[in-house]
Amino acid sequence: MIDNTSHYLNRFKASLKIDQLIKDGVADELYGHLEDKVRELEEEGLSREEAYKVAIQSLGSPEMVAQQVYETHAQGSWREAVFSALPHFLVALLFTSYYWQSAIALSITLVLTVGIAIYGWQRGKPIWLFPWLGYYIMPVVVTGIMLLNLPQGWGWIAALIYIPLALYALIHIMKQTARRDWLYASLMLAPMPVIFSWFLSIGTGSEFLTSDVWMARLQSKAPWVVMSFIALAAGTIAFIRLKPRKYKIMSLLIPPLCILLGVTWVGRGSIEPWGWVILLFSLCAFAVPVWMQARPQN
Amino acid sequence: MNYGRELLKGNTDSLLLCLISREPTYGYKVVKELEQRSNGYFRFKEGTLYPALHRLEREGLIEGRWQILANGQQRRYYYITEKGKEVLAARLATWQDFSTAVKAVMQAETV
Numbered sequence: 001m002i003d004n005t006s007h008y009l010n011r012f013k014a015s016l017k018i019d020q021l022i023k024d025g026v027a028d029e030l031y032g033h034l035e036d037k038v039r040e041l042e043e044e045g046l047s048r049e050e051a052y053k054v055a056i057q058s059l060g061s062p063e064m065v066a067q068q069v070y071e072t073h074a075q076g077s078w079r080e081a082v083f084s085a086l087p088h089f090l091v092a093l094l095f096t097s098y099y100w101q102s103a104i105a106l107s108i109t110l111v112l113t114v115g116i117a118i119y120g121w122q123r124g125k126p127i128w129l130f131p132w133l134g135y136y137i138m139p140v141v142v143t144g145i146m147l148l149n150l151p152q153g154w155g156w157i158a159a160l161i162y163i164p165l166a167l168y169a170l171i172h173i174m175k176q177t178a179r180r181d182w183l184y185a186s187l188m189l190a191p192m193p194v195i196f197s198w199f200l201s202i203g204t205g206s207e208f209l210t211s212d213v214w215m216a217r218l219q220s221k222a223p224w225v226v227m228s229f230i231a232l233a234a235g236t237i238a239f240i241r242l243k244p245r246k247y248k249i250m251s252l253l254i255p256p257l258c259i260l261l262g263v264t265w266v267g268r269g270s271i272e273p274w275g276w277v278i279l280l281f282s283l284c285a286f287a288v289p290v291w292m293q294a295r296p297q298n
Numbered sequence: 299m300n301y302g303r304e305l306l307k308g309n310t311d312s313l314l315l316c317l318i319s320r321e322p323t324y325g326y327k328v329v330k331e332l333e334q335r336s337n338g339y340f341r342f343k344e345g346t347l348y349p350a351l352h353r354l355e356r357e358g359l360i361e362g363r364w365q366i367l368a369n370g371q372q373r374r375y376y377y378i379t380e381k382g383k384e385v386l387a388a389r390l391a392t393w394q395d396f397s398t399a400v401k402a403v404m405q406a407e408t409v
Contacts, residue, residue, distance in 0.1 A: 060343030068349035
């Protein structure tokens with residue numbers, strides 16, 4: 001009988017992807033409800049076993065209740081939506097002129113991103129934090145790519161040491177994020193395929209970052225870069241505001257995938273073989289959390 | 299589509315606010331009150347009550363507080379907020395006007 005209650009509550013919890021505190025709170029309420037109902041049914045003359053059966057039936061399917069609770073809590077406010085999209089708007093702003101080449105503008109953006117990420121982390125990881133975290137971890141990945149441009153031989157040695165460490169850090173952050181909801185890990189990593197597709201389709205080999213040619217090429221694409229980050233911001237706002245989970249997934253997946261496909265298709269001639277590996281990696285890192293959440297729950 | 303169910307769905311928030319405004323209460327008691335006061339007319343899957351309560355709480359119309367009973371059991375009691383009282387008053391006034399108008403039109407047909 002107690003097993004029936006546990007089974008019901010476990011199914012409810014497994015179907016519900018929200019903050020653990022809220023999830024436990026609703027589960028405790030359902031548990032109290034079942035206890036009250038069973039007590040009353042027993043007083044009416046039902047056996048304990050029958051009482052549990054009727055009480056559980058009267059609550060309705062745990063998946064249905066979980067879905068309704070999810071839709072109640074999954075919709076963020078407009079304020080949260082705008083704050084979540086803000087890092088994407090900031091990057092778009094950097095490319096509206098030559099700000100992205102300005103050390104001051106880049107430093108302000110970096111300090112702002114790090115500061116807000118730390119602030120959000122200390123405030124209990126609210127939903128708006130995850131897109132900021134995505135940019136926060138970006139320097140880790142970019143440093144790894146830059147290592148490939150060290151003098152012959154050294155690059156690969158550095159990368160061999162660096163890549164496992166960076167991967168460990170990335171997976172650790174993803175696991176921490178996914179504990180709450182797998183989709184938040186994808187929300188966090190959404191800028192990665194976009195940044196890499198621009199990064200790799202414009203530069204080749206040793207031209208990376210330092211070359212004036214590379215910078216001129218990137219500047220010539222600036223309007224498209226701005227549009228891609230605005231699309232990312234729009235997808236993020238939709239993700240926060242929409243209630244049904246399937247629409248959330250669509251708003252999360254569509255902008256980065258379209259940008260990645262479009263940019264890499266246009267710039268496919270400039271991408272080196274290792275560039276394709278990095279793109280594939282970024283795509284997997286971004287899409288795997290969505291796939292993980294779509295798996296049937298046992 | 300079941301008309302009665304649609305009517306209940308459209309008025310769930312007002313019914314819950316009305317019950318909670320009378321005295322702070324908890325989920326199971328809300329179900330019992332709804333059933334008793336409506337002479338069994340309002341029956342629904344009881345688990346769906348909690349998403350509705352949480353939605354009202356997110357809108358700032360009610361506030362949930364955990365309380366420990368003498369037997370050690372925990373219950374989450376819901377209290378109506380000032381904003382909830384204002385919303386309820388407005389909805390009751392609208393409902394009064396609406397039901398008067400509906401009665402005036404339909405009474406002849408139902409006699």
